[in-house]
Amino acid sequence: MATRLFAAPSPHIHGGEKSSRIMGDVVLALMPALAISTYVLGWRVLFITAVAVASCVLFEWLICRFLLKRRSTIHDLSAVVTGVLLAFNLPVGIPWWIVVIGALVAIGIGKMTFGGLGTNPFNPALTGRIFLLIAYPVAMTDWTTGVPDSLSGSTLLSDIKYAPELVSSLNFMDMFGGDMNGSMGEISALALIIGGIYLLWRRVITWHIPVSILGTMALFGLCVGATYGGTITYELPLFHILAGGALLGAIYMATDYSTSPMTHKGMIIYGVGIGAITMIIRLWGAYPEGMSFAIFIMNAATPIINKYLRPKRFGTK
Amino acid sequence: MNTLVLTVLTLGVLGILLAVILYFVAQKFHVEEDPRIDDVEKMLPGANCGGCGFAGCRAMADALVTRDNISSLFCPVAGGETMKSIAGFLGKTAPDKEPMVATMRCGGTCQKRPKVNHYDGTLNCAVVNTxxxxxxxxxxxxIGYGDCVDACKFGALHLNTETGLVEVDPDKCTACGACVKACPKGLFELRKKWPKNRAIYVACRSKNRGAVVMKACKAGCIGCGKCAKVCAFDAITIDNNLAYIDPDKCKLCRKCYNECPTGAIRLENMEPLAKEPKVANTPASDVVAK
Amino acid sequence: MNTFPIGGIHPSDNKEWSKDKAIEVIELPNEVLIPMIQHIGAPATPIVQKGDRVLTGQLIGQATGFVSANIHSPISGTVTAIDAYPNGQGQRRIMIAIKREGDEWLESIDRSTELKRECNLSSKEIIEKVKDAGIVGLGGAQFPTHVKLSIPDGQKAEMLIVNGVECEPYLTSDYRNMLERAEMMLTGVEILMRALNVERAVIGVENNKPDAIAHLEEVIARDNYRGIEVMPLKMRYPQGGEKQLIAAVTGRQVAPPPALPISEGVVVSNVSTAIAVYEAVQKNKPLIERVVTITGKHLGSTHNFLTRLGTPLNSLLDLAGGLPEGDVKLLNGGPMMGRAIVDITGPINKGCSGITILSGKEAARGKENVCIKCAKCVEACPMGLEPYLLSKLAKLQKWDMAEEHNTIDCIECGCCSYTCPSYIPLLDYIRIGKQTVMTNIRARATANKK
Known part of the structure; x- marks a missing residue:
């Protein structure tokens, strides 16, 4: 065999990181939450998640193949992530065909319309969720199915919204461990945090977005809580961080690469924006939960954040 | 009923108010523009190729209307006829220019210029050239990765995968000069366009000595000077081991073509001079067959 | 432990292949090719003719202007040609070809091996000697050293930083120099301090070379080199970049171009350059040889050669067991910033600190995918740029916007391409953008002068 000389511009080696590996890590990080959710809510969780993932992947493949007529992009696993996140944003009792519609909106409108991975301005899974929330409000807020010892058909967030004094009667350990009403992925704060630590360790995400979102929410809760009883308590801030989609949104949805800012400074502003809008909607808006809308609104602000918040140029003050 | 009236009223008043504001803003920011600019822009091809040196056709139209002397302005895409009609419309004198065509001056096909290494970076000539x-x-x-093909807005260039070289379609070429700028090796030249797309030129840019050229490529100009000697019109000069045929002096007599030992001189859409039988079967056939 | 403030990556250093190989002096080459340009600036002018007899160390190329460097004959023999020969990248450059006859040195050169520490020359005399010897930055940048040492009026050097970082994977020539020629290097540093009139010098060494750090510290203490200290730095690429090293050592950042390190009162010099300075000033020996690492996993044997400049690459390859079969990538330098060699008849020049051989598989480029906006390139960029954006702007030929986004700050370290999970060749395009913007800036400057 003869020697063949290769040539290319530098660098000649690569770190070995791959888009599909990053997406795989996100899916892996979501597994503890899926496991606890399945344990608490039953096998239907797996069924809904499987439907969501399968339809997301299928729609992406179909759109690539027949509408865009280009090489399929399902191998990057981003459709799988969208599918899992979409499922995590749904109540367990939702009919399967609504999930399919959600997947179609998420992939078809939220992602592929804009050119696919990397070019979508809004988080696809959130696009799907928000569409379903508006189109099927009853199915999307029916929390009765699945939970064996469910007290009522409402989530803690809506309970507290109309009776803030109840906050001191909550058992935070239940919220932490998984005994809480809500969407499939919101069940256990602990599982979500474990996944988040895994993502931080694998350098898939940085701390900036989750910490700024949760920090803003806590600060907001602290100030508002003080106006209720006149004393500063940990209860309201802690409640808001643990309840609803706060952790799911802060760790997994808001950190979506293409819809979040590119610089650390930008990420912090983006996170503060999401935290503040979430709390405003939760406390004074019509919906009990505001996370998805807050992320959606800040997604829209991402291009302008990227434009004005550039990284610190070496050698400048 | 009351609600209805109130709604209509509010919206009506709001509409009128905004219309008034809009009117005054439009008045304040109105820019007086020569209406002929629009007309001239319509007469231009609208390719926005930048071949005239301006950012686009609008800028060119603006220059044509506002400048007194337009002899230095020329749209290579539109050509002499259109320029004349624009000048006539504006009451100015049009520049007189011959039609031109882009010419790619490299004959080193994959067969004649073998690869000595394998490039595995970005398929872009400018990247290679860095x-x-x-x-x-x-x-x-x-280099053969088609920066020029990407730059051409008229689809006049294409990469021949068999030879690895870029070819010009003279019927589509408008001589806008985009390829001249895009090629990092400076292979393109805008040359006089003969009727029936005839052309004769030296398809090589190598300034290396003959021995070096021959080692790298069998179709290169070795600077032997035979062509310059035979030319009756002083159209051929040898500079830095490289022959150049001046398109303004060349009369397409084709004598040089038969002299060239390497086939670096290229003839297009013409038969070579049938002089001596032994040179009649030179690469001429494959040139014409193209 | 100190390091530079922003960006950076952690490639595996792969130094184990050649780090334990002592410097070997190789046989003199029979024929050499001496390029007239082995430095940043104007090419030198040949001052010999075909047929001339030259001695080892004789001046054969005269520096053209201030930012240029002298070129000396590395062997004794006859000039056989002055012509354009291809370098490693296949580009033809004017070179002087010399055929060797014996090994006769210029008489003025002191060839003894004992250390000569005492130096009573003035700053000006030292700089003059460095200039005469044709010394350039041996770390790879090839910037003429005398230009660096000539501090512009109104500015003052406060400290000398000696670059012993060698952050580029695989290469070990600086490392071997620090271990085996520490005394020469430290004396060179003393001379450089004298030339710059500074009291303090810091040798920055990454902590993946603990034995070099220990050895230097020991020699400094034993032989009492005053004002010189060794600073261990946390391993991180591209710490050897001039601005990164200054920031790592002093904590201060040199302002964006056109500011130079001297604006922070610092001059940076490579460890191998310090040895060359020692030889030039104390032994009258011009720059005619250097240590070249030849390394790679698939090579028959790896070495650190002390070789004369102008030696053809293929003779070094032969000593290392020849080119491996199959697909290989041959690099002048290391895998991060080295340039691919396509013509192995080309000569070793002043800036060649190593030849790295990668297999086609190791060096293969991944399939390019779409940008997922993961911001990993922004995080990795040591200059605080936005590589994803600069690359896109260059691709779209939006030169003005690329300039606005400071594309000329780019040091071409390759961290962005290295880190991209979509395998986008970011640097390929940024480099075009940088070159075009630099040309535009220069064109504007000349237009303004008129």
């Missing part, structure tokens, strides 16, 4: 000479041993030849 760090080395390219896959062949010739530092002057076509």
């Amino acid at each position: 760090f080395y000479v390219g896959e062949s041993a010739c530092a002057f030849g076509c």
Whole structure:
């Protein structure tokens, strides 16, 4: 065999990181939450998640193949992530065909319309969720199915919204461990945090977005809580961080690469924006939960954040 | 009923108010513009190729209308006829220019210019040019990743995968000069366009000595000077081991073509001079067959 | 432990292949090719003719202007040609070809091996000697050293930083120099301090070379080199970049171009350059040889050669067991910033600190995918740029916007391409953008002068 000389511009080696590996890590990080959710809510969780993932992947493949007529992009696993996140944003009792519609909106409108991975301005899974929330409000807020010892058909967030004094009667350990009403992925704060630590360790995400979102929410809760009883308590801030989609949104949805800012400074502003809008909607808006809308609104602000918040140029003050 | 009236009223008043504001803003920011600019822009091809030196057709139209002397302005895409009609419309004198065509001056096909290394970076000529000479041993030849093809707005260029070289379709070429700028090796030249797309030119840019050229490419100009000697019109000059045929002096007599030992002189859409039988079967056939 | 403030990556250093190989002096080459340009600036002018007899160390190329460097004959023999020969990248450059006859040195050169520490020359005399010897930065940048040492009026050097970082994977020539020629290097540093009139010098060494750090510290204490200290730095690429090293050592950042390190009162010099300075000033020996690492996993044997400049690459390859079969990538330098060699008849020049051989598989480029906006390139960029954006702007030929986004700050370290999970060749395009913007800036400057 003869020697063949290769040539290319530098660098000649690569770190070995791959888009599909990053997406795989996100899916892996979501597994503890899926496991606890399945344990608490039953096998239907797996069924809904499987439907969501399968339809997301299928729609992406179909759109690539027949509408865009280009090489399929399902191998990057981003459709799988969208599918899992979409499922995590749904109540367990939702009919399967609504999930399919959600997947179609998420992939078809939220992602592929804009050119696919990397070019979508809004988080696809959130696009799907928000569409379903508006189109099927009853199915999307029916929390009765699945939970064996469910007290009522409402989530803690809506309970507290109309009776803030109840906050001191909550058992935070239940919220932490998984005994809480809500969407499939919101069940256990602990599982979500474990996944988040895994993502931080694998350098898939940085701390900036989750910490700024949760920090803003806590600060907001602290100030508002003080106006209720006149004393500063940990209860309201802690409640808001643990309840609803706060952790799911802060760790997994808001950190979506293409819809979040590119610089650390930008990420912090983006996170503060999401935290503040979430709390405003939760406390004074019509919906009990505001996370998805807050992320959606800040997604829209991402291009302008990227434009004005550039990284610190070496050698400048 | 009351609600209805109130709604209509509010919206009506709001509409009128906004219309008034809009009117005054439009008045304040109105820019007086020569209406002929619009007309001239319509007469221009609208390719926005930048071949005239301006950012686009609008800028060119603006220059044509506002400048007194337009002899230095020329749209290569529209050509002399259109320029004359624009000048007539504006009451100015049009520049007189011959039609031109882009010419790619490299004959180093894959067969004649073998690869000596394998490039595995971004398939872009400018990227290659940032760090080395390219896959062949010739530092002057076509890199073959088609920066010029991408730059051409008229689809006049295409990459022949068999030869690895870019070819010009003279019927589509408008001589806008985009390829001249895009080629990092400077292989393109805008040359006089003969009737029936006839052309004769030296398809090589190598300034290396003959021996070096021959080692790298079998189709290169070795600077032997035979063509210059035979030319009756002083159209051929040899500079830096490289022959150049001046298109303004050349009369397409084709004598040089038969003299060239390497076939670096290229003839297009013409039969070579049938002089001596032994040179009649030179690469002429494959040139014409194209 | 100190390091530079922003960006950076952690490639595996792969130094184990050649780090334990002592410097070997190789046989003199029979024929050499001496390029007239082995430095940043104007090419030198040949001052010999075909047929001339030259001695080892004789001046054969005269520096053209201030930013240029002298070129000396590395062997004794006859000039056989002055012509354009291809370098490693296949580009033809004017070179002087010399055929060797014996090994006769210029008489003025002191060839003894004992250390000569005492130096009573003035700053000006030292700089003059460095200039005469044709010394350039041996770390790879090839910037003429005398230009660096000539501090512009109104500015003052406060400290000398000696670059012993060698952050580029695989290469070990600086490392071997620090271990085996520490005394020469430290004396060179003393001379450089004298030339710059500074009291303090810091040798920055990454902590993946603990034995070099220990050895230097020991020699400094034993032989009492005053004002010189060794600073261990946390391993991180591209710490050897001039601005990164200054920031790592002093904590201060040199302002964006056109500011130079001297604006922070610092001059940076490579460890191998310090040895060359020692030889030039104390032994009258011009720059005619250097240590070249030849390394790679698939090579028959790896070495650190002390070789004369102008030696053809293929003779070094032969000593290392020849080119491996199959697909290989041959690099002048290391895998991060080295340039691919396509013509192995080309000569070793002043800036060649190593030849790295990668297999086609190791160096293969991944399939390019779409940008997922993961911001990993922004995080990795040591200059605080936005590589994804600069690359896109260059691709779209939006030169003005690329300039606005400071594309000329780019040091071409390759961290962005290295880190991209979509395998986008970011640097390929940024380099075009940088070159075009630099040309535009220069064109504007000349237009303004008129």
